[in-house]
Every structure is written in C-alpha cells, then in structure tokens.
Amino acid sequence: MVATIKDVAQRAGVSLITVSRVINDARGVHPDTRARVRAAIDELGYVPNQIARSLRSRQTSTLALLLPTIANSFWTTMARGVEDAGEERGYSVFLCNTDDDPAKEARYLDVLLSRGVEGIAVIPTLTSTVNLQRLQARKLPIVQLHRKLRDIVVDTVRADNLGATQALTERLLAAGRRRIAYLGPPRALSIGWDCLAGFEAALAAAGLEPDQQLVAIGAASERNGYALMSALLHDRPKLEALVIGNSRQANGALHALRDNGVRVPDDLPVATFYDIAALDPYVPSLITAIQPAYEIGRLGTRRLLDQITGQRQPPADILLPARVVEYPHARDWAPPALAEMA
Amino acid sequence: MVATIKDVAQRAGVSLITVSRVINDARGVHPDTRARVRAAIDELGYVPNQIARSLRSRQTSTLALLLPTIANSFWTTMARGVEDAGEERGYSVFLCNTDDDPAKEARYLDVLLSRGVEGIAVIPTLTSTVNLQRLQARKLPIVQLHRKLRDIVVDTVRADNLGATQALTERLLAAGRRRIAYLGPPRALSIGWDCLAGFEAALAAAGLEPDQQLVAIGAASERNGYALMSALLHDRPKLEALVIGNSRQANGALHALRDNGVRVPDDLPVATFYDIAALDPYVPSLITAIQPAYEIGRLGTRRLLDQITGQRQPPADILLPARVVEYPHARDWAPPALAEMA
DNA sequence: TTGAAAGCGCTAACAA
DNA sequence: TTGTTAGCGCTTTCAA
Numbered sequence: 016m017v018a019t020i021k022d023v024a025q026r027a028g029v030s031l032i033t034v035s036r037v038i039n040d041a042r043g044v045h046p047d048t049r050a051r052v053r054a055a056i057d058e059l060g061y062v063p064n065q066i067a068r069s070l071r072s073r074q075t076s077t078l079a080l081l082l083p084t085i086a087n088s089f090w091t092t093m094a095r096g097v098e099d100a101g102e103e104r105g106y107s108v109f110l111c112n113t114d115d116d117p118a119k120e121a122r123y124l125d126v127l128l129s130r131g132v133e134g135i136a137v138i139p140t141l142t143s144t145v146n147l148q149r150l151q152a153r154k155l156p157i158v159q160l161h162r163k164l165r166d167i168v169v170d171t172v173r174a175d176n177l178g179a180t181q182a183l184t185e186r187l188l189a190a191g192r193r194r195i196a197y198l199g200p201p202r203a204l205s206i207g208w209d210c211l212a213g214f215e216a217a218l219a220a221a222g223l224e225p226d227q228q229l230v231a232i233g234a235a236s237e238r239n240g241y242a243l244m245s246a247l248l249h250d251r252p253k254l255e256a257l258v259i260g261n262s263r264q265a266n267g268a269l270h271a272l273r274d275n276g277v278r279v280p281d282d283l284p285v286a287t288f289y290d291i292a293a294l295d296p297y298v299p300s301l302i303t304a305i306q307p308a309y310e311i312g313r314l315g316t317r318r319l320l321d322q323i324t325g326q327r328q329p330p331a332d333i334l335l336p337a338r339v340v341e342y343p344h345a346r347d348w349a350p351p352a353l354a355e356m357a
Numbered sequence: 358m359v360a361t362i363k364d365v366a367q368r369a370g371v372s373l374i375t376v377s378r379v380i381n382d383a384r385g386v387h388p389d390t391r392a393r394v395r396a397a398i399d400e401l402g403y404v405p406n407q408i409a410r411s412l413r414s415r416q417t418s419t420l421a422l423l424l425p426t427i428a429n430s431f432w433t434t435m436a437r438g439v440e441d442a443g444e445e446r447g448y449s450v451f452l453c454n455t456d457d458d459p460a461k462e463a464r465y466l467d468v469l470l471s472r473g474v475e476g477i478a479v480i481p482t483l484t485s486t487v488n489l490q491r492l493q494a495r496k497l498p499i500v501q502l503h504r505k506l507r508d509i510v511v512d513t514v515r516a517d518n519l520g521a522t523q524a525l526t527e528r529l530l531a532a533g534r535r536r537i538a539y540l541g542p543p544r545a546l547s548i549g550w551d552c553l554a555g556f557e558a559a560l561a562a563a564g565l566e567p568d569q570q571l572v573a574i575g576a577a578s579e580r581n582g583y584a585l586m587s588a589l590l591h592d593r594p595k596l597e598a599l600v601i602g603n604s605r606q607a608n609g610a611l612h613a614l615r616d617n618g619v620r621v622p623d624d625l626p627v628a629t630f631y632d633i634a635a636l637d638p639y640v641p642s643l644i645t646a647i648q649p650a651y652e653i654g655r656l657g658t659r660r661l662l663d664q665i666t667g668q669r670q671p672p673a674d675i676l677l678p679a680r681v682v683e684y685p686h687a688r689d690w691a692p693p694a695l696a697e698m699a
Numbered sequence: 700t701t702g703a704a705a706g707c708g709c710t711a712a713c714a715a
Numbered sequence: 716t717t718g719t720t721a722g723c724g725c726t727t728t729c730a731a
Contacts, residue, residue, distance in 0.1 A: 017495070019708060030718050035710060043716060065471040066411045067708030070723050075408065085452075086437045088430045098454060107468060110427075110452050112440060126449060129407040153359070238691075316364045349580075361724060372702050377726060385700060411723030414708050702731080707724105713717075 018059040019269055027055040040065050053262040069131060078319065079109040080160075080294035080312075081120055081137040086112075089262070089308055090138065093160060096312025104320050106133075115140045124149065134319045136312070139164050141203070156322035158315045161306075163205040163332065170322070171332045172315035176206050176260075176288075179304040180213030183286035184258050186339065188221050190284065192256035198243050198268055199260030206234070209286075210260030213324050229254070233264075240267025248275050288337075288349035302342045304337040311335060359363060360401040369397040380405050396508070416649035420661065421451040421469045422502075422654075423462055423479040427570075428454075431650055432480065432556025435502060438654025439478055446662050448475075457482045466491065476661045478654070481506050483545065498664035500657045503650075505547040505674065512664070512674045514657035518548050518602075518630075521646040521679035522555030525628035526600050528644050528681065530563050532626065539601030540585050540610055542577040549574070551603030571596070575606075590617050601629035630679075646679040653677060 023034045029048060036044050037052040044052075055061075069075045080097045082090045094110055101108045109132065111123040117140050124146055127135065134156035139147065143168045150157055151169070159171040187195055197214045200207040211232070215225050229251060231243040240263060247254065248271065259265040265287040272279055279285050279300065286302035314333065321328070365376045371390060378386050379394040386394075397403075411417045422439045424432045436452055443450045451474065455466040459482050466488055469477065476498040481489065486508045492499055493511070501513040529537055539556045542549040553574070557567050570593060573585040582605060589596065590613065601607040608630040614621055621627050621642065628644035656675065663670070 021708080031708090032710075032719085036717090039710085044717060045534075048716080062467060062470045064412075064473070064708050065468075066408055066473050067723090068419065068710075069408045070725090071708080071710045072411050073723080084437065085433045085440065086430060088428060088433070091427045091430070091433050095426065095454065098427065098452075107451055107472070109449055110440075112437065125404060126407075128404045130449070131406070131408050219730065324410065363724080372704060374726080375700090378701090381726085387700060390700080404713080406724055409707090410726075412709090413724080413726045429730090700731105703729090705726105705728080707726090709723090710721105711723100712719105712721090715717085 018061040019064070020061075023052065023061050023210045026059065027052045073131075075131040075133060076105055077107050077109060077130065077132045078316065079111060079123075079132045079135045080111050081123060081135065081139075083112045083115045083138060083140075085110055089306075092262040092308040093138075093312035096309040096314075097160075097316045098312075100313045100316035100320070113138075114142060117142045117146060121146050128155075129154070134158075134323045136160055136315055136319055138162055156319055158319040158322075160311055161308075162317045163249065165205075168284045168330050170315070170318050170330045172311050172318065173205075173332075173334060174311065175334040176209040176306075176337070177213040177216070178334070178356040179288070179306070179339065180258065180260060181217045182213075182337075183304055184214050184217035184303060185220075187256040187258065187284060187286055188217060188223075190256070192284065192357055193223065194226070194229065194250065194253060194255040195258060196231065196247055196249075196254050196256070197228040197258045197260070198231045198247065198264055199258075200264065201232060204235075207235075207260065214258055214260075225300050235261045235263050237263045237267040237270075240264030241271045242267070243269035244268035245275070248272075248277065254283060257283055257285045257287075259285065262287065262289050265289055299303045300341065302339065302341050304339050306337050307335045327337070360403040361406065362403075364401055365394065365397045365403050368401065369394045372398045415473075417473040417475055418447055418450060419449050419474045420658065421453060421465075421474045422476045423455050423465060423477065423481075425452045425457045425480060425482075426454045427452055431648075434650040435480075435654035438651040438656075439502075439658045440654075442655045442658035442662070447477070448662065455480075455482060459484045459488060463488050467500065470495070470497075476500075476665045478502055478657055480504055498661055500661040500664075502653055502657045503615040503648075507547075510672050512657070512672045512675075514653050514660065514662045514677065515547075516648040516653065516679050517576040518648075518679070519555040519558070520676070521630070521648070521681065522552040522600065522602060523559045524555075524681045525644060525646055525680075526556050526559035527562075529598040529600065529626060529628055530559060530565075532598070534567070534626065535565065536571065536593075536595055536597040537571065537600060538571040538589055538593065538596050539600050539602070540573045540582065540606055541591065541600075542606065543574060546577075549577075549602065554598055556602075577603045577605050579605045579609040579612075580655055582606030583613045584609070586610035586613035587617070588616075590619065596625060599625055599627045599629075601627065604629065604631050607631055642683065644681065644683050646681050648679050 020031055020034050024031045029052060033044060033048060034052050037049050078101050080094055082094060085091055098108050113120040120140060120143060133152060136158050138160050139162055144164055147157060147167050157169045159169055161173050163171045163173060199210045202208045202211060218225050231247050233239045233243050259268055277283050289301060289303040362376050366373045371394060375386060375390060376394050379391050419445055420443050422436055426437060427433055440450050455462040462482060462485060477492060478500050480502050481504055486506055489499060489509050499511045501511055503515050505515060506515045541552045544550045544553060560567050573589050575581045575585050601610055619625050631643060631645040
C-alpha cells in the first residue's frame with residue numbers, strides 16, 4: 016500500500032499532526048523534529064493525499080478553463096497563460112472543451128462543481144449566461160476571457176479590439192486608401208461590435224462617411240469569409256483596401272482573393288486579425304493585429320486567483336492592447352552561420 | 358452552504374445510503390423511493406462531492422496527460438483525442454506542460470500522484486525513464502504517446518514513421534528522382550531512427566546505395582532545419598529531391614530554400630512530415646505525411662482506461678499509419694454559391 | 700429493499 | 716513545541 020501520514024508519524028515517532036505541520040510548512044515545529052519527519056517522508060516515499068486534504072480543508076487548489084477547443088493554437092496560447100498563472104500559485108487547471116456548445120458547457124460545470132474547483136475561467140459561448148449565473152449563485156469566482164457577455168457582471172479580460180481595428184484601418188488610410196471595405200463577425204458578439212466600431216471610428220476621424228455597401232457581416236467561419244469576400248468582389252469591384260475582423264474569415268477571404276486573381280497586397284492591401292507565424296515567407300504580405308492571447312489568459316487567471324484569496328475588487332472589464340505588425344515580419348530566430356554547424 | 362447527501366436524505370425521508378445508491382444508479386432501490394430522492398436532489402440543487410467520494414472509494418475518475426506544450430496544435434490535437442476518450446468513460450484529464458523538461462515532468466508527477474490520478478498518458482522527454490519507472494513502482498497505469506523510450510516496457514501508441522518516410526521517399530523515386538537528400542532529427546530519438554530507416558529502406562528497395570553525404574541530421578528545431586538545409590545546398594548543389602523527417606526542421610528548411618532562390622517544387626520537390634491547413638493555397642506544393650495525432654491520443658487513452666479497469670494486456674507497441682497527401686490539397690469546405698448568401 | 704456503523708487520510712480547534 | 720479529538724462527505728461492510 017501507499018504510505019500515509021500515519022506511517023510517517025510512526026516511523027518518525029511523532030503524532031499525525033506534527034507530520035501535517037511539517038508538510039504544510041507550518042511554524043512551531045522544532046528543527047530536529049522537522050528533520051526526523053522529513054527523513055521518514057523520504058524513506059517511505061510519502062506523497063500527501065491531496066484528496067483527503069481537500070475534503071478536510073475545503074481547498075482543492077484547482078481551477079478550470081472552459082474553452083471552445085484545445086485543438087486551436089489561439090485558444091491554447093491563452094490556456095498556456097492560464098496554466099502558467101495557476102502554477103505560480105500552486106493551482107492545477109482542468110481544461111474543458113465546450114465546442115462552443117452551451118449544453119456541453121453545462122455538463123462540464125456539474126463535473127467541475129463536484130470536483131470542487133475554486134474558480135472558473137471561461138471563454139463563454141453566446142448563450143452562456145444561464146450557466147454563469149448558476150456559478151454566481153454559488154459564489155464561485157469567475158473570469159470571462161476574450162469574449163464579454165453583456166447580461167452578467169463579472170471580471171472580464173480581453174483584447175482592445177476596437178482600438179486594434181481602428182489602428183488597422185488607420186494604416187490603410189495613411190497609405191492613401193479611401194474605398195475601404197470591412198468584413199467581420201456579427202454585431203451580436205462583443206468582438207463583432209467592437210471591430211466595426213473601430214473601423215467606423217477611424218473613417219470618421221478621417222472625415223469619411225462609412226459606405227454600408229462596403230460592409231459585409233456574417234458568421235465567423237472560413238467558408239463564410241470566402242462567401243462574403245466573393246460577394247464583395249462581385250458587387251463592388253473598385254475596392255481600394257480591406258479590413259477583416261476575424262482570422263477564420265480572413266483565411267476564407269484570402270482563398271477567395273486568390274481564386275479571383277486578386278493579388279495581396281499589390282492589387283488589394285489587407286489588414287486583419289491574424290496570428291500565424293509558421294510559414295511566414297509564403298504568406299501574402301498583410302497588416303495584422305495580434306491579440307495578446309497569452310497575456311489575456313495570464314492576467315485573467317491572476318484576477319481569478321485574487322478573487323479566490325479574498326482580495327475581491329469590483330468586477331472590471333480589462334482591455335489589453337493588440338499589437339499591429341506587418342507580415343511577413345522578421346523571424347524570431349537568426350539563421351546560424353555555416354561555420355557553426357557540426 | 359452547499360447541500361450534502363445528508364440534506365437530501367433528510368428531505369426525502371430516507372437514510373444516507375439510499376441516496377448514495379440513487380446517485381450511483383445502484384440496483385435495489387424501490388422506484389418510488391428513487392423518485393422521491395431524485396426530487397429532493399433537484400429541489401436542493403445537490404451535486405455529489407467527488408472529493409469525498411474519491412477519498413472513500415479510491416477512485417478519482419481523473420487521468421493526466423504530460424505533453425511538451427499545449428501551445429502547439431500537433432500536441433493539442435493529440436490531447437483532444439485523450440480528452441474525448443476520457444470523456445467517453447467519465448474521466449477528466451489534467452493537462453501538464455512539461456516543456457520537454459524532465460525536472461518539470463517530475464514535479465508534475467508529485468502533484469498528480471497526490472491528486473490520485475488513475476492513469477497517465479505521457480509524451481516522454483528523452484530522459485523520462487526514471488520518472489516513468491517511479492510510476493511503474495506504484496503500479497500506476499501508463500501509456501506512452503508518439504515517442505517510445507527503449508529502456509522501459511509500457512504500452513506505446515505512435516505513428517508508423519518508418520512506413521511513412523518510406524512512402525514519402527517512394528513518391529520521389531516514382532517521379533524519377535535519384536539524388537535524394539534526407540534531413541531529420543537525431544537517431545537517438547525513436548522518431549529519428551525510424552524516419553532514417555524508412556528513407557534507407559525505400560532507397561534499398563529501388564536498388565540505390567544511400568549516399569551519406571546527402572544525409573543531414575540535427576536537432577529538431579526550425580533554426581537547425583535552416584542551417585542543415587543551407588549546408589546541404591552549399592555542399593551538394595545537385596540535389597534532385599528532399600525528404601524531411603520533422604515539421605519544425607521543414608519550416609526552417611523551406612525558409613532556407615526560399616532565401617536561396619530554390620523554388621519548391623519546380624527546382625526541388627520536397628516530401629516531409631507536415632500538418633498545416635490554414636493557408637494552403639499559399640504554401641508551396643509539398644508531399645506530406647500527416648501523423649494521426651488525434652487517433653494516437655484516443656487509442657492510447659482507451660488502452661490506458663483498459664489497464665485501469667483491470668483488462669490488463671501485455672504491453673504493446675502500436676503503430677498507426679500516417680496519411681500521405683499532396684499540398685495544397687482540396688479544401689474541407691466548399692465555397693458557397695453567391696445566391697446562397699443573405 | 701433499506702439502514703447503522705465504521706472509516707478513507709487529512710486538518711481545524713482546542714488543550715497541554 | 717507537541718498532542719488529542721472530532722469530523723469533512725461519502726461508500727464499504729455488515730445486518731436486518
């Protein structure tokens with residue numbers, strides 16, 4: 016059998032509680048006693064049973080992250096921020112793939128409640144409100160990441176999408192473009208609303224009327240990006256530039272441009288939300304806004320941990336700036352000299 | 358306070374154990390009683406405490422996956438397979454980023470042991486052996502994914518890299534190429550060894566002597582892929598084709614080819630391990646072997662769960678076939694007709 | 700079909 | 716500085 020605290024106590028010739036104090040680094044244990052207990056722990060290969068500890072102390076040192084899917088590097092970059100922030104404070108994280116399905120999300124919440132997670136970071140679906148209200152009723156600390164539901168008041172950490180889209184648009188304006196089209200996700204999403212607002216703000220600042228004929232809005236899928244782009248090309252051939260508010264739509268739109276013989280950026284400069292680094296010399300030159308996925312996860316989780324440890328602050332909506340860069344940009348590794356090689 | 362089994366029992370007018378039987382779907386409870394208990398559960402919003410349950414029953418219904426990093430879609434595709442297989446049987450999964458650091462791996466193992474995970478799926482580092490032996494000493498079920506350590510006997514599920522590299526090489530041979538170079542990771546890695554063996558097997562089957570001057574081996578990084586490729590181009594200008602055994606090296610090598618004005622595939626056809634779908638119309642045409650990451654995770658976890666539930670079979674080394682495809686390949690979505698659009 | 704008693708491994712509260 | 720007692724919420728064992 017696996018060693019318990021009792022075995023350690025016997026071997027060290029002390030009581031259970033003394034061992035407990037040693038493994039919890041509590042003060043008030045004589046250094047000699049401590050050393051004896053430590054020795055016994057090593058000899059037995061004792062590992063404290065976190066389950067028993069949790070049952071008694073009501074602390075599990077676990078968090079959960081509900082995310083659309085782990086099979087997408089944008090979300091997992093964020094997840095990595097969550098994990099790292101958790102690890103800093105001794106917390107483990109359950110990752111749960113909701114597939115953006117509220118029912119699946121609800122099922123996971125039961126599991127997570129039964130496992131006693133101390134806080135939940137969530138990238139909510141459009142209709143997560145009821146699920147999150149249930150958590151609030153239990154007073155479970157929550158933080159929203161990346162997306163913001165309006166009908167609920169909780170800490171939120173996300174990118175400044177309005178500012179980013181405004182910056183993207185300004186780059187195109189600065190290059191002398193005027194007939195700028197916009198392609199983005201539905202306004203019902205916080206992101207969709209913000210991106211469009213940023214686009215319009217930039218136009219307004221330049222003294223331009225937004226032309227509704229140049230605004231194409233639809234579901235944030237690759238397929239739909241292709242469709243919307245095709246329609247724009249068909250109806251409004253004289254585009255001078257393009258802003259895209261979503262990276263999946265951007266993929267589809269780039270396919271459509273390619274299929275229609277439109278070269279990027281020679282025929283049409285494109286500014287978009289995007290984050291791909293793998294094969295950058297082959298990607299067409301783009302102006303891109305890179306959302307701080309890792310920082311969103313990390314800061315959000317720190318706020319969550321602050322809630323858990325009782326440092327409750329009023330819920331805030333925190334916006335982190337996106338970085339605007341041009342692709343292809345410099346490699347993050349330098350090609351080594353030939354002489355360096357073995 | 359949160360409702361416990363005791364509250365439910367009181368409300369339903371039965372004993373604790375009867376409630377326990379209901380939530381565990383045990384037989385031998387009168388339908389009427391069952392209904393009464395169910396009603397009490399709903400009224401109180403009772404969720405069983407998995408911690409208490411685990412302490413008593415010694416079952417946590419949790420697994421762990423130790424992987425290099427969650428911020429890489431190859432690993433998370435595999436992780437998604439692990440999660441889905443776990444969910445099928447009611448298991449939650451802890452994901453742990455080892456960053457390929459055995460010390461970090463060891464630290465996570467302590468946490469996982471203390472949390473009572475019932476099994477561990479691991480993508481081992483080169484020097485994980487000691488860590489894994491510690492688990493074996495505790496009789497904790499293990500499965501290795503994707504990589505195979507030689508010094509330890511446990512279930513392993515991975516891609517048939519030998520067969521895949523052989524198939525890649527054969528494609529180039531079938532196209533009439535003879536002076537084929539090979540660029541891959543160190544032989545000390547199971548993958549490195551297998552890929553090189555597959556390359557050589559294909560040459561041998563075609564009656565060709567492998568030319569050691571055309572074989573470049575080094576660390577599996579993008580930077581190193583660039584360096585190895587540059588050296589090959591410098592020393593052996595008359596290459597007719599290229600096989601690459603690792604996707605990070607492939608990225609670097611493609612950079613190097615581009616920087617040296619070598620067009621792919623016109624000047625040099627390239628066959629490689631690769632898995633990128635995002636912007637395929639822009640990626641140079643490649644022959645690629647796609648490893649079944651999801652299936653590796655899923656099958657491996659099923660084997661792990663079989664071990665846990667006592668269906669122990671002798672440890673096996675299971676090879677799943679890789680798919681060989683040519684990039685750019687067909688989109689997995691069809692562009693919609695313009696008429697379809699709103 | 701139902702229940703009473705014991706105890707999983709640990710820590711909180713109190714005592715010496 | 717060290718120890719004793721009780722009990723976290725549940726399931727196992729045994730009994731009715």
